[in-house]
Amino acid sequence: MMPLNEEIIRKHLKMYNKVSGISCFLTDENGEVLYAEGMVPQYCMQFKNLTGDKCPCTKSHLFAGKQAEKIGESYIYFCPGGLANWVAPIVIESIYRGALAGGPVQMSLPDDYVVDKIIDANKFDISNRGMLKAYLNLVPVIEPEKVRYLSEMLYILAKDIMAEEASVLTERKKFYQNQAEINENIQHAKITGEHITQYYPVELEDELVSRVKRGDKKGARIILNELLGHALFSNGNNFELTKARVLELMIMLSRAAVEGGGNLEMIFGLKYEYLHEMYELNTVESLCEWIMKVLECFTDCVFSIGNPNNSITIQKAVQYINKNYMNSISLESVSDYVYLSTSYFSKLFKKELGINFIDYLNKVRVEESKKYLFDLKVPLSDVANIVGFTDQSYYTKVFKKIEGVSPGQFRKTRCR
Template identity: 35%
Template sequence: MERHTGREKACLFDFNVARETVESFSAACGVSCAVLNREGEVLFKTSVGSEGCSACRAIMASHGLPFRCGKLHLYGAAQAERFGGRYIYFCPSGLAYFASPVMVGGQAAGALVGGPALIMDVEDYLAGEPKAWQGLAAEEVSSLCTALESSPAMEPARLSHMSALLFAASVYVGDNSAALLAHREETAQQQDIGVYIQQLKLERAERDYPLAKERELVHAITEGDQSTARRLLNELLGHILFSTGGDFRLIRARALELMVVLSRAAVDGGSDQNMIFDMNFRHLNEIDHLRTAEDLVLWLTRVTERFVSSVFCLVDVKHKDVIYKAIEYLKRNCQGKVTLEETAGYVGLSSSYFSKVFKEEMGETFNSYLSELRISKSKAMLLTTNASIAEICDRCGFDDQSYFTKVFKKYTGVTPGRFRERRGRLETEKERSAWPDGGEHNQRKKGRSSL
C-alpha cells in the first residue's frame, strides 16, 4: 500500500475513516482505491490490482514520457462533482478509472478514486494501439501484457456498479454527498416535468385527469419497475400541475388520492400490507408540513419510490416463504373445501397476486396443484388403509365419487379400484391395450409421486 504522511493532517474530512473505507472497498472489489485531497494529491492508496497502472508508469518513464496521473484524477473528481457524484473516465493508456468527490460543507474536500480496470481482452486492448504504446519494443509489449493480465478485468456494467458503490463510500466519508445527488435528481425531475407541461400546452391537451396513465403507473409499481414508474409519475405530476393551474389545495388533494392508489398497488405487487399502512401513516404526517407545489412534487416522488422499492426488495425473498406456507396450509386442509382466496388470505397476499406467484414458482396453477395433492393423498390411502373408495373420496376433499374417479384416472391412468388392486404398480403397454378404451388413458406427463 502507498501512503503519503503529513498531508492528511490538512484534510477537511476524517482521514482515518477515508483510509479504512478505501481499504474495505479495495479488498471487497479487488480493485485499487485511493484517497485524494482537493489538490489531487494521493494521501493513501491500496495496491490491489494496480499492476497495469504500474506497468504503464514504468514504460512511460523508460521512454522519458510525462505522466500526469494527479491531474487526470483531479479532472475525474471534478467531473464526478459536476455530474452528481460519480464519473467513469480513461487514462491516456486506455485503462478505466472511476471517481467520487468527498463533500464537506458543500465543497469538494477531496475524492475517492478506484482503478485501474481493463474493460476488454488484452488482445483487443493492444489492437487499439493506445498512443502511449506506439513504438514499444517486443519485450516491452510482452511485459505490458503480463501486467495487464494481472489487472482486474470487468464488463462495463460491473464497472458502473463499482462506481455506484464508491459513491456510497464517499457519502460515508463526507458530510453531504447525498444532498448533491438529491439536488441532481430534483433538477432532472423538474426539467422532465417542465418539458411535459410545455408539450401539453402545445398540444392543447384536455385537462381531465388521465386515468389510463394512472393505471399504467399502478402496473409499473405492481411489477417493481422503478424507471417506468418514475417516468409515468413525472407525466402525471406534469398533468396535475397543468390542469390545476398551480393551485396548492388541488395539487395536495390529487397527491393524497394518488398516494392511496399507489399504496394499494404496492400491496398487490407483494409488499407487506402492514408495512405499507405504516408508511402511509408517516406520509400523512409529512404532507401536513408541506407548503409549496414543488414540495408536494418531491414528496410524492419519494413516496412512490418507497412503494416501488418495497415491491422490488421484498418480492424475491417473500415468494419462497409464501409458497412454503401455502403448501403447508394446503397439506393440512386439502380434505376440506379449501379455496385460492382462503389460501391467499392465510399467506397475506391478494388472491390475484397469489395466483400469479404460485404459478410462477410451482409451474402450475393453484387448482391443478391442489387436485394433484388430493390425488397423492388418495393414492397413499388406497395403498395403506382398508378405507372404502367412497370414504377416501370424502377424506381427500372430493364431493362426488364419480368426479373423484375421473380425476384420479386423469392423473394415474387407472381407476382408484384398479390402482388398489395392482398395489400401485404401473400397467405395461400390453396390459393397457387390452382395456376396452384401447389404453388411451390421459396419463399426466408432469406429476409428483409424493408431496
C-alpha cells in the same frame, strides 16, 4: 471546514483493495492523489514519465470526481492512458472534498490499437510502442459488469465515510435522474412534434392523480416527469408559462392527496408553504426539483404510518398489491407474503391505513380501470377482467360506489 478522517479512509481503501484485488486511491478537491492502496501499474508510471509536467492524469481525476458529485453516484471513466477507472465523491458540508477512486483496469483484452492511439494523441516517440504494449499486457482485465459492481462497492464506502452527509448525494442522484427523464421526454416530443403542441395528455393527469391517491410514489414520479417534459417542450423558453403549468400540477397533487385520505389541514398547510417557496424559484431546474419534492411530500401524506416496524410491513403489502392487483390476490395471499397471520394483518392494515384490505384493493383496481376506460379501443366488457375483477356486475357496483357513476357513464362523460 471539517477535516477528512484520513484514518478511516485509509482503512476503507485497504479493505477494498484486499477484498477486490484492485488498486485504489484517495484524491483531494484538486484531483491530486493523497494516498494509494495497491500497486501502481508500470504502464501508468511510464505514461507519467513520458508526459512529464504535462501529465493530464490529475485533471482527469478531478473531472471524474466532479462528475460523480454532480450525478450523486459513482462514475466510471477512461483516463488519458486509455484505462478504465471509477470514482466515488466525498462531499462534506455540501462541499466537494475529493474522491475515492479504483483502478486502473482494462475492460477488454489488450489491443495494439489502444497503444497506437495513446502514442498519437500524446505525440510520444514511436520507439516507446513496444514498452507501452508490454506494460499494458500487465494491467488486469476486468469485465464491464464487474467494473460496475466494483464502482458501486466503492460508492458504498464513500457514503459510509460521509455518514449523514451522504443524503446530499442521494438528493443529487434523484435530481439528475429526474432531469434525465424529463430530457428524454422532451426529445421524444421533438421526434413526434407534429402533434405534441396540439394534444395535451389529459389521461396522464388522471393517471398521476390515481398514483398519488394510492401512495404510489415511484409510479407518480415517472408520470410527473412525462408531464414536465410536455410542459417544457410546449412552453419553449417561456419560464412564466412553465411556472404556471407547474403550479396547476401542484394544486392537482394536493387535491389527489386529500382524496386519497391525507390530512386536510396538513396538506393545506404544506400547500401554503410550498407556494411561498415557488415564488423564489427562477430556473427550470429548480422548478422541476421543487415539484418532485412536493410530489413526494403529498404522496407521503396519503398514508402516514406511525410505527416504523408496521410501516415496513404495510408498505411492503401495498407495493405487492399495486404490482399484482390484476391477478387473483386475496387477504390470505398478501398476509402470507408479509409473513403475518390473516387476522392480525387485516387489523394492522385497517389500523395503519384507515381502510380495510378489500376496499383498498377495489380502490386500486378501480383507479387502474380508468386508463382502460379512456382507451376506446378496449371493449367495456373487458375492462373488469383486465384489472382483476372476475365479475362484471361486481366491478360496476364497486366502480359506482367509488366514483358515483357506472364505468359506462364514466367513459361517455370523460371520452366525448
